[in-house]
Amino acid sequence: xxxxxxLSAWLVDKPAGPTSHDVVARARRILGRDVKVGHTGxxxxxxxxxxxxxxxxxxxxxxxxSGLDKTYETTVGLGLVSETGDPEGAxxxxxxxxxxxxxxxxxxxxxxxxxxxxxxxxxxxxxDGERLHRRARRGERVEPPVRKIEIHELVLRDGPDDxxxxxxxxRCGAGTYIRRLVSDLGERLGCGAYxxxxxxxAVGRLSVDASRPLDAVRPLxxxxxxxxxxxxxxxxxxxxxxxxVSHGRPVPGRETGPVALxxxxxxxGVAEGRSDGWLWPAVxxx
Numbered sequence: 640x641x642x643x644x645x646l647s648a649w650l651v652d653k654p655a656g657p658t659s660h661d662v663v664a665r666a667r668r669i670l671g672r673d674v675k676v677g678h679t680g681x682x683x684x685x686x687x688x689x690x691x692x693x694x695x696x697x698x699x700x701x702x703x704x705s706g707l708d709k710t711y712e713t714t715v716g717l718g719l720v721s722e723t724g725d726p727e728g729a730x731x732x733x734x735x736x737x738x739x740x741x742x743x744x745x746x747x748x749x750x751x752x753x754x755x756x757x758x759x760x761x762x763x764x765x766x767d768g769e770r771l772h773r774r775a776r777r778g779e780r781v782e783p784p785v786r787k788i789e790i791h792e793l794v795l796r797d798g799p800d801d802x803x804x805x806x807x808x809x810r811c812g813a814g815t816y817i818r819r820l821v822s823d824l825g826e827r828l829g830c831g832a833y834x835x836x837x838x839x840x841a842v843g844r845l846s847v848d849a850s851r852p853l854d855a856v857r858p859l860x861x862x863x864x865x866x867x868x869x870x871x872x873x874x875x876x877x878x879x880x881x882x883x884v885s886h887g888r889p890v891p892g893r894e895t896g897p898v899a900l901x902x903x904x905x906x907x908g909v910a911e912g913r914s915d916g917w918l919w920p921a922v923x924x925x
Contacts (some may be wrong), residue, residue: 640729645670645674645694645695645696645697645858645859646694646695646696646697646859647690647693647695647697647857647859647860647922648691648693648694648697648700648862648864648866649691649692649693649694649851649855649856649860649861649862650689650690650691650692650845650847650849650850650851650852650861650862651666651689651690651691651845651850651852651853651856652688652689652850652852653682653686653687653688653690653853654686654687655684655685655686655687655690656684656685657684658681658683658684659678659680659681659682659690661680662678662690662692662853663676663677663692663875666692666694666856668685668855669853669854669856669857670857670858672693672879674694674858674897675695675696676692676693676694676698677692677693677698677701678691678693678701679690679691679693679701679703679704679705679707679880680697680705680709680842681843682693682747682837682839683725683731683818683837684727684808685725685726685727685837686710686837686838686839686840687822687835687836687837687838687839688711688837688839688847689840689841689842689845689846689847689850691704691842691845691867692853692856693707694856694857694858694861694893695858696863696925697864697867697922697924699922700774700856700864700867700909700922702924703868703871703897703909703922704842704843704867704868705813705843706813707813707843707845707870708791708810708812708813708842708843709781709810709812709813709815709839709841709842710808710810710811710839710840710842711808711809711810711811711837711838711839711840712796712806712808712809712834712837712840713803713806713807713809713815713817713821713834713836713837713838714745714805714806714807714832714834714835714837715805715807715821715824715832715833715835716730716802716803716804716805716828716832716833716834717735717737717738717743717796717799717803717804717805717828717831717832718732718733718735718803718830718831718832719731719732719803719824719831719832719833719868720733720825720831720832720833721821721833721834722835723759723818724759724818724819724822724833724834725818725834725835725837726823726833726835726836728833733814733830733831735829735831736830736831737803737830738799738828738829738830739799740795740798740799740805740874742828743795743799743805743824743828744796745773746793746794746824746828747793747794747824748806748829749805749823750790750793750820750823751790751792751793752789752790752897753787753788753789753792754787754788754789754790755785755786755787755788756785756786756787756788756815756816756819756820756823757784757785757786758762758784758785758786758816758818758836759816759818759819761774763775763874766803773924775879777865778802780833786814788811788812788814788815789811789812789815790809790810790811790812790815790820790886791810791811791812792802792808792809792810792811792862794806794808795807796808803830804835807821817834817837818833818834818837820910821833821834822834843869843870843871844866844869845862845866845867847920849862857889858901859873864906865899865906868899868909871896871897871898871899871909872894872895872896872897872898872899872912873898873899873901874892874894874898874900874901874910874918875901876890876900876901876902876907877902878902880902881900881902881903881907883903883906884900884907884908884910884920885923885925887920887923888912888919888920889910889917889919889920890917890918891912891916891917891918892912892916892918893916894912894913895912895913895914896911896912897909897910897911897912897921898910898911898912898918900918900920905922905925906924907924907925908920908921908922908923908924908925909921909922
């Protein structure tokens with residue numbers, strides 16, 4: 640491309656098994672080692688579903704997508720606990736009877752809203768410069784950090800069945816660990832619980848229904864960037880404004896917050912609208 644290389648975004652349906660980093664590495668093998676590839680939110684290896692993959696200059700947009708709400712469908716195993724909170728760890732029965740659906744619904748309602756959540760010990764979060772899961776596997780005792788999260792929706796879809804399995808719909812803010820949420824649910828119910836299966840169905844307005852297999856990723860194509868940034872404000876620029884933005888200069892504007900800047904049907908970048916009446920370029924794509 641005359642304006643600086645590949646630029647695309649892809650909605651990938653991640654299978655169970657590979658890490659999110661594995662998905663990015665595989666995409667890079669498909670596209671070539673010199674092509675930048677990134678994603679906008681990690682999925683655990685056992686989890687499936689929507690991973691937003693950005694290619695080339697589009698990787699600069701990751702910070703405007705990673706903070707979006709996430710939607711999941713999770714299968715919860717009640718009456719059991721797992722060493723890792725998911726199917727990859729050894730499980731054991733707690734011996735406590737599984738409560739009925741009404742009790743599960745009441746417990747789920749108690750998690751709605753803003754709250755603190757302790758990061759799982761086996762997570763990729765860094766403490767003192769090293770990922771927690773590496774320190775945990777060495778047997779080190781490290782106090783995981785606590786994060787503020789927000790749970791918007793928690794709905795019992797069905798169950799618990801005679802095996803203690805229940806399916807739960809979750810819509811939450813970025814940074815929420817579903818396997819920790821499930822473990823906390825088990826503690827609140829008194830019977831224990833772990834995350835048997837997890838599928839991410841949406842990132843903001845982006846749906847897994849529109850996803851493609853990883854092998855379909857190419858330097859160009861994929862989902863329109865206007866869809867990826869549909870949650871941002873939008874400003875269509877004239878020729879002189881587009882020229883200014885391409886050189887990193889601000890343009891007049893009353894919009895606030897991040898604003899996607901377009902000219903002649905092409906995304907030029909994203910600006911931050913400030914109270915001084917100017918749109919200051921935060922990311923320039925071309």
